[in-house]
Amino acid sequence: xxxxxxxxxxxxxxxxxxxxxxxxxxxxxxxxxxxxxxxxxxxxxxxxxxxxxxxxxxxxxxxxxxxxxxxxxxxxxxxxxxxxxxxxxxxxxxxxxxxxxxxxxxxxxxxxxxxxxxxxxxxxxxxxxxxxxxxxxxxxxxxxxxxxxxxxxxxxxxxxxxxxxxxxxxxxxxxxxxxxxxxxxxxxxxxxxxxxxxxxxxxxxxxxxxxxxxxxxxxxxxxxxxxxxxxxxxxxxxxxxxxxxxxxxxxxxxxxxxxxxxxxxxxxxxxxxxxxxxxxxxxxxxxxxxxxxxxxxxxxxxxxxxxxxxxxxxxxxxxxxxxxxxxxxxxxxxxxxxxxxxxxxxxxxxxxxxxxxxxxxxxxxxxxxxxxxx
Amino acid sequence: xxxxxxxxxxxxxxxxxxxxxxxxxxxxxxxxxxxxxxxxxxxxxxxxxxxxxxxxxxxxxxxxxxxxxxxxxxxxxxxxxxxxxxxxxxxxxxxxxxxxxxxxxxxxxxxxxxxxxxxxxxxxxxxxxxxxxxxxxxxxxxxxxxxxxxxxxxxxxxxxxxxxxxxxxxxxxxxxxxxxxxxxxxxxxxxxxxxxxxxxxxxxxxxxxxxxxxxxxxxxxxxxxxxxxxxxxxxxxxxxxxxxxxxxxxxxxxxxxxxxxxxxxxxxxxxxxxxxxxxxxxxxxxxxxxxxxxxxxxxxxxxxxxxxxxxxxxxxxxxxxxxxx
Numbered sequence: 149x150x151x152x153x154x155x156x157x158x159x160x161x162x163x164x165x166x167x168x169x170x171x172x173x174x175x176x177x178x179x180x181x182x183x184x185x186x187x188x189x190x191x192x193x194x195x196x197x198x199x200x201x202x203x204x205x206x207x208x209x210x211x212x213x214x215x216x217x218x219x220x221x222x223x224x225x226x227x228x229x230x231x232x233x234x235x236x237x238x239x240x241x242x243x244x245x246x247x248x249x250x251x252x253x254x255x256x257x258x259x260x261x262x263x264x265x266x267x268x269x270x271x272x273x274x275x276x277x278x279x280x281x282x283x284x285x286x287x288x289x290x291x292x293x294x295x296x297x298x299x300x301x302x303x304x305x306x307x308x309x310x311x312x313x314x315x316x317x318x319x320x321x322x323x324x325x326x327x328x329x330x331x332x333x334x335x336x337x338x339x340x341x342x343x344x345x346x347x348x349x350x351x352x353x354x355x356x357x358x359x360x361x362x363x364x365x366x367x368x369x370x371x372x373x374x375x376x377x378x379x380x381x382x383x384x385x386x387x388x389x390x391x392x393x394x395x396x397x398x399x400x401x402x403x404x405x406x407x408x409x410x411x412x413x414x415x416x417x418x419x420x421x422x423x424x425x426x427x428x429x430x431x432x433x434x435x436x437x438x439x440x441x442x443x444x445x446x447x448x449x450x451x452x453x454x455x456x457x458x459x460x461x462x463x464x465x466x467x468x469x470x471x472x473x474x475x476x477x478x479x480x481x482x483x484x485x486x487x488x489x490x491x492x493x494x495x496x497x498x499x500x501x502x503x504x505x506x507x508x509x510x511x512x513x514x515x516x517x518x519x520x521x522x
Numbered sequence: 523x524x525x526x527x528x529x530x531x532x533x534x535x536x537x538x539x540x541x542x543x544x545x546x547x548x549x550x551x552x553x554x555x556x557x558x559x560x561x562x563x564x565x566x567x568x569x570x571x572x573x574x575x576x577x578x579x580x581x582x583x584x585x586x587x588x589x590x591x592x593x594x595x596x597x598x599x600x601x602x603x604x605x606x607x608x609x610x611x612x613x614x615x616x617x618x619x620x621x622x623x624x625x626x627x628x629x630x631x632x633x634x635x636x637x638x639x640x641x642x643x644x645x646x647x648x649x650x651x652x653x654x655x656x657x658x659x660x661x662x663x664x665x666x667x668x669x670x671x672x673x674x675x676x677x678x679x680x681x682x683x684x685x686x687x688x689x690x691x692x693x694x695x696x697x698x699x700x701x702x703x704x705x706x707x708x709x710x711x712x713x714x715x716x717x718x719x720x721x722x723x724x725x726x727x728x729x730x731x732x733x734x735x736x737x738x739x740x741x742x743x744x745x746x747x748x749x750x751x752x753x754x755x756x757x758x759x760x761x762x763x764x765x766x767x768x769x770x771x772x773x774x775x776x777x778x779x780x781x782x783x784x785x786x787x788x789x790x791x792x793x794x795x796x797x798x799x800x801x802x803x804x805x806x807x808x809x810x811x812x813x814x815x816x817x818x819x820x821x822x823x824x825x826x827x828x829x830x831x832x833x834x835x836x837x838x839x840x841x842x843x844x845x846x847x
Contacts, residue, residue, distance in 0.1 A: 228648040332581045362556075492822075508788070512787075516817060
């Protein structure tokens with residue numbers, strides 16, 4: 149009896165020890181610190197000066213896009229919108245590591261990635277307005293429109309990745325969710341399936357600390373979200389999500405592994421959304437303090453990358469202003485183009501239900517056609 | 523008595539029952555500090571503590587399973603599914619598990635769970651936030667499905683739902699949350715489940731409806747009155763089980779009927795109401811019973827929803843077809 153009891157006790161101790169050891173391994177990768185200094189030379193990605201400038205260009209452009217989208221939403225000229233400021237490094241540096249043939253499955257906040265992957269901006273605005281033409285991705289742009297159900301894109305990513313593998317294409321499937329998304333069953337199923345099939349997938353968790361109002365500490369007992377990869381038997385890494393270089397390196401390496409047949413990777417980026425959850429009435433002051441906002445704004449990805457590039461002589465105010473002007477101009481044009489899209493009709497939606505329209509829908513098509521031609 | 527919106531009446535009902543029954547628990551996504559995305563649980567965590575009112579991790583399926591487990595431990599869970607379009611993530615817990623527990627355990631266990639959830643269109647949400655999926659619920663044996671149309675009913679029906687020892691799906695129409703105020707008693711009262719409410723008496727035609735369509739139907743009835751028709755409007759309130767007695771009595775009185783629902787036409791509640799009428803009162807009918815419903819498409823992207831959603835004009839048009847048959 150005594151012997152058995154001590155055995156059980158030691159097994160219990162070991163289980164705890166395994167967890168401690170695992171959790172200790174998940175340290176945050178940082179290359180560029182808040183002051184724009186390289187703190188991890190060995191991990192520096194191999195990026196040309198032009199590439200570094202291009203990445204900065206995209207981050208500045210996207211910050212302006214966010215500001216304009218918020219103001220257009222307030223004027224009633226855009227519909228559903230989930231603000232992106234603060235998450236530029238997580239979103240854009242990961243997309244920057246991709247090739248055109250890679251397939252993106254975004255969540256609803258991940259519009260910038262699919263725009264930089266080739267979705268015309270006016271279509272992003274049509275998506276926001278709830279117009280189906282926003283979701284008619286052009287041929288050759290390998291993205292699907294943003295997912296609304298939290299986590300649903302994760303399992304689908306395993307499927308896209310397995311399809312890529314079966315087709316023998318040199319490409320990856322990449323998906324995004326937030327800290328809250330890691331609580332969904334779909335998250336676990338997605339990383340587990342991709343691992344079991346050794347499918348070329350990259351799973352990114354943008355841990356922006358809050359799932360609407362619920363802090364990450366209430367989502368899980370796990371110390372990091374990256375460590376959830378361990379249970380699926382796949383590599384996982386936590387990176388400073390405000391550091392574009394760290395996000396880029398982690399994604400680039402995950403892509404190489406995937407292309408080489410080594411299966412999927414889970415990447416957790418530590419980031420923050422400065423704005424509300426969406427523009428539909430969320431008030432972050434109910435669940436976040438101004439101190440926490442300030443703390444994270446000091447880590448801003450644009451600020452540190454700008455400092456870094458300025459020191460290298462690759463960026464200045466003039467360049468920045470050029471990007472801002474270009475962004476404003478292109479946004480204006482895109483809104484015009486979105487305004488010119490024909491008003492969406494119920495008959496359009498009826499036509500998109502089936503390849504062949506059933507009898508009852510044909511009848512309903514005629515009824516709505518009469519209504520809508522009035 | 524206080525003037526309350528539907529959302530206030532719901533909060534009031536939750537507070538009433540949290541006070542009265544220590545076994546009740548309110549939980550879901552953002553229901554704690556944030557008070558729910560529509561503020562249905564505003565202030566409740568402060569008042570009753572995190573043990574009774576709490577945020578869950580973000581997983582609808584988890585919320586469903588947790589509810590079943592807590593019910594097995596003698597609690598009376600009142601989970602919130604943030605939007606009813608997310609119900610697909612928790613269909614197994616609802617339709618595959620809690621609805622069957624009493625039956626499969628031969629009565630040993632029961633599931634006194636009230637799943638609250640906002641649903642319904644007209645407020646320009648993104649996809650899967652406005653769908654009327656009550657038909658899926660009503661098609662599931664073992665569930666009761668309740669849809670209030672007024673603040674007064676919301677409180678009385680929610681208290682009955684929570685106290686019911688079987689699972690209830692309690693659907694709160696988004697557009698009605700803050701549409702209007704009315705007198706709601708501050709003390710507790712209940713409205714029995716399975717009882718319809720004759721909102722407006724009439725002799726020429728019966729309109730059976732529920733949720734936001736009650737108000738479109740009442741408006742249509744007022745307009746039809748001006749044209750000399752006396753229209754009765756019956757708010758079903760509970761769509762499963764149906765109040766057959768009230769439905770049949772109304773049809774026997776008027777001899778003509780239509781059913782109005784916001785959901786798509788295919789299958790659904792209206793089809794079921796019509797079948798009940800045909801099976802029980804066909805000889806009382808002077809005309810076929812028709813439906814007003816939405817098109818058989820996915821709930822439309824926001825830009826087309828105003829045309830897609832049935833309104834009082836559609837109700838009038840169909841009513842006249844039956845009235846002049």
